[in-house]
Amino acid sequence: MDNAILKRLREWFKKNAAELPWRLADLDAPRDAYAVWISETMLQQTQVSTVRDYFVRWMKRFPDIKALAAATEEEVFKYWQGLGYYSRARNILKTAKIICQTEMYGSRRQRLQDDLVARMPQTRKELEALPGIGAYTAGAILSLAYHQREAILDGNLVRIFSRLYALDFLPTDKIKRDGKSASEIYWNYAREIADSPKAYMHNEALMELGRTVCKIKNPDCEKCPLQGACKAFAEKCTANFPPAKKHIQKDWHGTVLVIESADHKILAVHGGQKFFKNQFTLPHFESPRHATAGLPAQAEAYIDADLVTSVQHVGNFKHNITVHKMDCDVLHICLKTKAPQHSAPELRWVKRSEASDFFANSFCLKSLALL
Numbered sequence: 359m360d361n362a363i364l365k366r367l368r369e370w371f372k373k374n375a376a377e378l379p380w381r382l383a384d385l386d387a388p389r390d391a392y393a394v395w396i397s398e399t400m401l402q403q404t405q406v407s408t409v410r411d412y413f414v415r416w417m418k419r420f421p422d423i424k425a426l427a428a429a430t431e432e433e434v435f436k437y438w439q440g441l442g443y444y445s446r447a448r449n450i451l452k453t454a455k456i457i458c459q460t461e462m463y464g465s466r467r468q469r470l471q472d473d474l475v476a477r478m479p480q481t482r483k484e485l486e487a488l489p490g491i492g493a494y495t496a497g498a499i500l501s502l503a504y505h506q507r508e509a510i511l512d513g514n515l516v517r518i519f520s521r522l523y524a525l526d527f528l529p530t531d532k533i534k535r536d537g538k539s540a541s542e543i544y545w546n547y548a549r550e551i552a553d554s555p556k557a558y559m560h561n562e563a564l565m566e567l568g569r570t571v572c573k574i575k576n577p578d579c580e581k582c583p584l585q586g587a588c589k590a591f592a593e594k595c596t597a598n599f600p601p602a603k604k605h606i607q608k609d610w611h612g613t614v615l616v617i618e619s620a621d622h623k624i625l626a627v628h629g630g631q632k633f634f635k636n637q638f639t640l641p642h643f644e645s646p647r648h649a650t651a652g653l654p655a656q657a658e659a660y661i662d663a664d665l666v667t668s669v670q671h672v673g674n675f676k677h678n679i680t681v682h683k684m685d686c687d688v689l690h691i692c693l694k695t696k697a698p699q700h701s702a703p704e705l706r707w708v709k710r711s712e713a714s715d716f717f718a719n720s721f722c723l724k725s726l727a728l729l
């Protein structure tokens with residue numbers, strides 16, 4: 359993209375940048391890497407308008423990496439509740455702990471724990487090695503906080519590049535053009551824009567442009583600083599780009615087990631499940647539709663069949679996870695004994711009254727709502 363267009367993009371951004379709690383008034387000032395990381399992670403799959411308040415509350419409670427690393431998973435989930443995709447919150451906490459414990463990331467353990475200074479790594483390789491930080495987030499931290507010439511590529515930029523260069527494929531498509539994969543082609547355009555001392559502003563301006571002007575439906579081309587370089591605009595076919603995603607849906611019929619002890623605690627399991635592998639969830643397994651008579655054999659992995667007082671099919675719900683269109687039966691299994699004081703680390707007994715706070719995904723919440 360030529361320099362005149364990039365200059366126009368920067369000027370447009372300076373005039374139109376929305377005031378956001380993670381953005382500084384001086385758009386040329388380097389931002390705090392921790393704040394960039396948190397805001398960009400929250401913004402993945404969540405609208406700016408929703409993230410604003412969450413970000414402000416989060417930064418009040420966890421103002422830096424050290425404060426975050428000292429928090430419990432339960433508290434972090436509390437501040438994340440409602441944003442969905444809880445693996446993001448879990449990974450943020452894991453990463454904060456790693457950064458605080460790793461000397462090479464600039465953490466300096468002094469004699470007093472209070473003197474610990476923890477910083478985000480400053481290279482793509484180190485950042486991408488941390489849980490939950492992918493190519494996009496690493497690029498955002500490096501460019502916005504450290505002013506490095508690093509590229510980003512998110513849904514907004516994909517849409518803009520697809521229209522600017524009339525690309526009739528998505529980065530995830532398994533195609534080759536001139537020996538390059540679809541992903542390489544998109545990333546090359548992103549790198550070209552970031553190959554400038556103003557990479558931080560080009561990246562952020564494109565995100566803003568995608569959100570407010572080059573929108574999914576009805577792009578506002580008359581207000582666009584890139585109009586002179588846009589192939590889709592020149593050919594009057596912006597609606598054809600980017601091409602629609604091909605969705606392959608898979609049906610999944612399953613059973614969810616809500617196992618409740620005599621003292622009203624619900625069994626949560628970690629790992630070994632089809633969905634939510636990295637968080638506590640209700641036990642579940644694939645089963646034929648409405649195959650719900652009696653105690654299923656799978657329940658005996660967690661409880662002794664002799665302790666069961668009743669098994670009741672309490673209902674059915676529909677749910678979608680990624681490509682899975684789910685149809686789930688819920689079995690409520692009551693035990694005659696109290697929950698054990700000590701269980702294996704992958705099992706946890708949660709008070710029924712606290713279960714809706716503990717389970718951080720709507721799959722479990724929908725199951726519990728049927729009790």
Ligand code: SF4
Binds near residue numbers: 583589
């Ligand atoms: S001219 Fe229109 S389609 Fe092209 S980048 Fe700008 S807003 Fe998007």
